[in-house]
Amino acid sequence: MSIDIYEIAAEALSLAEARKGSLRGILFSLKGKSSGNWKSAYALAHETQRFHEVLQAAIEECATVLELCEGLRERKLWWLVRVLCYDATIGSGRKKVRSRKGSIARIVSKNANVLQDAIKAQHGGQWQNRNELLGTADGVKGLPRYARVNLIKGTRERALSIYKDEGYEVAVDEHIPNLLIFPRGTDLHSHETVGRGEVILQDKSSCMAAEATSPQPNWLVLDACAAPGNKSTHLASILLSKGSTIRPCVLAIDRDEKRFQILKDKVKTAGAEDLVQCTRTDFLSIDPAKKPFCDVKAIVLDPSCSGSGLRNRVSVSESSNREHMKRLGKLAHVQKLLLKHALSFPNVVVVSY
Template identity: 45%
Template structure:
């Protein structure tokens, strides 16, 4: 018990600091940093307990605030900087977690224990519910109960899929049915400190995020351009699909993000990637460095509205106050203008055969509308829309003829991030369909071999 007191005391204050940082983004209708990125900083200890407590406190924060203010818990207190700690302590009190008098804040909350619990009961009676989840909005309950599997992409530059599967099989890992280099583990599996992650043999990457590189499907000897590359997960995925051959040029305009990109490339051991501190829109398609580029991956800045669950932005109070909190019209219009300009520029490279445009957004304005706006320009350069993963059941919104070629993913429905993917294929390229069929055949062959190997092991 002696070790438990200071541990809880410290974790709660750590959670309160993170909560303060997260709530600071409310005025911008966006978290200043994702909850996970704040929790998984090197300075944070007891990460699993910290993540659980911050998520649960945020989940029930509207209820907690209602109760705290109804009993005047924060009134008359001089140090307003401790509000978040009182929210955390009230959370633990409501959920009957042990609170010991290890600090003056704990002592004060314990002195108001009866009043806080009575206020909770009154609120439940007022709302005519029998459990605390009944106090949450329906949409919020759906998102918060969305158990997304832990996906990990195998970095085949360092390790084979079968080798990774063998090392992670005891954790329940299975090979994804759609993407052959992706492993699926149970929701909540924590691999952040796993040796395979630290050495770059596997990457913690959502299923949706792995789709664009697979759709681009560059040949090993090609020259490929990743237009907006940081943090680099898709960049190193391309390098792996090319078996470490050819060349991937990765562009990143922002200096801080450039360092993240370089770190990712180094960790992956991808020697066929050339990182450039460069604005993609200022590249000359006819310059000697780019006139042989055969494929371009364009995953530009977007609203990120599809990563709500992954970032845990749906836990922010502003999301409960305004369900459209990420859909600020002016911001979306600015992003869409940049996205359209970048896509037109990508289609202007003389030797390019395939361009993949993807976003982690669910907004039509950034997705179907952008694609539709460049169709005439695309046709002038002999491009047409290719069908993205034909077997995927969920297509683009039917807002123009051809939207059935596009792909959408949804967090609740597909148990991954909300993503949008479009593929442009130059009509003079006759090999794309043959390459797609060949790769599908190779995937099926690997699946068959894996099943036979598993059966042999069982026998």
């Protein structure tokens, strides 16, 4: 059965990553399977590999595409996302990506502008030649891959043993005790520990809210803007490790339908369904005087905003900056309302904002 150039490129890259041969050799072996221009597939695979780190950094700045990737288990599908991202942003195939059938292409196409903006941000807001992009993601290139051990399903010692036995270079973060550090570029998305929910791929910055909250045994904690769910499961993991016996111990709130489904899926994968109660509602609509909210001891308030990925942000053009300032003005008002509401809960002793 013949397949299109995107699938050819993705299959070749996944096989090369698995050390089944050189990328060039694998592409030649797949030549007979191509339903399109094989030379285009060849170029697409090599260019995606060449700009891999730039693309990966952009994906990590786009929540929708990152969430899509986190739900994929096959290496080939992960590479398909990267190949499509390349052609929709750095390459010249945005129209082809838009016309391609399938949910992956649809999501990449819909978020192409966000991905392109993230790539531009790595290079001061613009680039004249795509070769300039190579080696420009200064804040990103040095960042390692982080992975949090989910204490609901496993232990740090077990996770370390598995990774070291398989030859991974891994260390423990000095500030967050159950956060593992791998060299940048380490791809764990298809690893069985991630698939089983024993380890959760989560950046260090994302882990800080739960650690800073430091919930005490049998506290009821509210995650106010919970999707995609990593903070909620982290809070549950901390509470369980401290001996909490109340169920649920975390109330996870999100109002967006699609993100709420992702939240529920993450909680299920983490084995936290009895620990985390998911509710689809607007945080501002909650009455703090009513049960169970009147019993909440801590609130994690981390609403999404245009500051996502601040560690990688650099200067932008003046016109773009004006647009950002307008949007930030609106966001500031909403964030002020959210924070005031969080502080109105009668028994809250900690608000992590």
